[in-house]
Amino acid sequence: MKIEECRSDFPITRDLIYLDSAATSLTPKPVVEAMAEYDLRYRSNVGRGVHRLAAVATHRYRDAHDAIKSFIGGDGGTLTVTRNTTEAIGMVAAGLAWQKGDRVVTTLLEHHSNLLPWLRLRERGVAVDIVRPEADGHLDLADLEAAVRDETRLVAVTHASNVLGTILPVRDIAGICRDRGARLLIDGAQSAPHIPVDVAAIRCDYFCFSGHKMLGPTGTGGLWMREPDLEPLFVGGGSIESATAEGYTLAPGEERYEAGTPPIAGTIGLGRAAAYLREIGMETVRRHEERLAARLIDGLAALDRVTVAGQDAGADRIGVVSFTVEGMHPHEVAQVLDEASAVLVRSGHHCCQPLMEHLDLPNGTVRASTYIYTTDEEVETMIATVEELSRRAI
Numbered sequence: 145m146k147i148e149e150c151r152s153d154f155p156i157t158r159d160l161i162y163l164d165s166a167a168t169s170l171t172p173k174p175v176v177e178a179m180a181e182y183d184l185r186y187r188s189n190v191g192r193g194v195h196r197l198a199a200v201a202t203h204r205y206r207d208a209h210d211a212i213k214s215f216i217g218g219d220g221g222t223l224t225v226t227r228n229t230t231e232a233i234g235m236v237a238a239g240l241a242w243q244k245g246d247r248v249v250t251t252l253l254e255h256h257s258n259l260l261p262w263l264r265l266r267e268r269g270v271a272v273d274i275v276r277p278e279a280d281g282h283l284d285l286a287d288l289e290a291a292v293r294d295e296t297r298l299v300a301v302t303h304a305s306n307v308l309g310t311i312l313p314v315r316d317i318a319g320i321c322r323d324r325g326a327r328l329l330i331d332g333a334q335s336a337p338h339i340p341v342d343v344a345a346i347r348c349d350y351f352c353f354s355g356h357k358m359l360g361p362t363g364t365g366g367l368w369m370r371e372p373d374l375e376p377l378f379v380g381g382g383s384i385e386s387a388t389a390e391g392y393t394l395a396p397g398e399e400r401y402e403a404g405t406p407p408i409a410g411t412i413g414l415g416r417a418a419a420y421l422r423e424i425g426m427e428t429v430r431r432h433e434e435r436l437a438a439r440l441i442d443g444l445a446a447l448d449r450v451t452v453a454g455q456d457a458g459a460d461r462i463g464v465v466s467f468t469v470e471g472m473h474p475h476e477v478a479q480v481l482d483e484a485s486a487v488l489v490r491s492g493h494h495c496c497q498p499l500m501e502h503l504d505l506p507n508g509t510v511r512a513s514t515y516i517y518t519t520d521e522e523v524e525t526m527i528a529t530v531e532e533l534s535r536r537a538i
């Protein structure tokens with residue numbers, strides 16, 4: 145499928161200019177249809193019954209599971225479908241056997257979901273070292289390397305910033321972690337939807353992502369583990385090999401993380417979303433968004449009273465562009481964009497308050513984020529509307 149041909153699968157784009165995909169992407173018809181097909185044609189529980197519907201549902205569910213795993217290059221590891229990235233990161237924070245004196249290294253670029261779980265571990269005697277990026281969002285690897293010590297158990301970094309769009313050199317970070325014997329968790333909420341991801345090549349230990357940001361249904365995400373070395377959060381039906389009145393043996397594979405009925409329709413929808421993105425090709429997705437982001441940055445940066453946050457258009461980035469308009473609160477800008485041109489953007493702190501403080505942006509930013517259905521015309525409308533409102537500002 146060609147990227148230019150996908151737009152008709154997203155009916156919402158007929159009436160609105162949706163530039164808020166970093167929060168939640170739109171969902172194409174084939175994903176909705178795949179979920180409806182499950183509910184209407186073969187709805188049943190999975191991994192339990194032997195009747196015909198159970199067999200079809202189990203087969204389709206496992207296929208979807210494999211498609212999601214394969215999409216991030218994770219065939220050799222273990223994937224569990226979660227509700228979102230936040231839950232996936234929380235499972236790592238709760239599932240590792242922490243000892244007093246352990247350390248976690250993270251950065252100030254992180255979304256609250258990849259910061260707060262580590263701060264909470266302080267209550268258990270775990271120290272947290274936070275590496276600060278430069279003013280343009282660039283993270284100096286030497287700073288990160290210096291922060292990783294013998295006691296560092298885990299390094300937890302974002303793959304791509306949801307505020308500045310910066311892509312982090314995760315393969316280099318994985319090398320640092322290997323040298324120091326630390327594990328690496330990658331928050332892939334903004335990378336899995338937008339750039340090719342190969343967790344085996346990166347050589348990370350945990351990769352967390354959100355299905356609802358990559359064309360899948362809300363309430364889906366994933367935690368990929370190189371080794372199934374986390375203590376499961378829950379135990380119960382579906383997650384054991386055997387049980388007696390005295391105790392139980394957990395299932396050896398992915399099932400150990402799937403206590404209770406999993407999100408079957410959601411997983412089938414997310415599997416279809418992964419297949420849809422694969423049909424377009426993630427390299428194509430990346431190039432499309434790089435081009436749109438470069439135009440957004442150039443167009444906005446050229447306007448008086450508009451300041452673009454972060455690195456310039458040439459940097460390694462996803463289609464996320466943050467900016468401020470002098471004399472206007474980001475929420476006001478977002479409201480005017482909606483009212484004047486049906487342009488929908490996010491405004492505020494983007495769940496990154498410590499980063500905003502670091503960048504001296506107390507009210508946050510306006511954030512435009514693109515995806516496969518975003519067109520050049522939409523980007524031009526957005527720039528023209530900001531130009532108009534920036535003339536009226538002050």
Ligand SMILES: Cc1ncc(COP(=O)(O)O)c(C=O)c1O
Pocket residue numbers: 166167228229230231255257258302304305306331333334354365
């Ligand atoms: C980088 C990053 N990490 C984590 C999250 C949290 O994702 P979710 O709300 O799906 O758990 C987001 C969501 O915006 C994000 O952008």
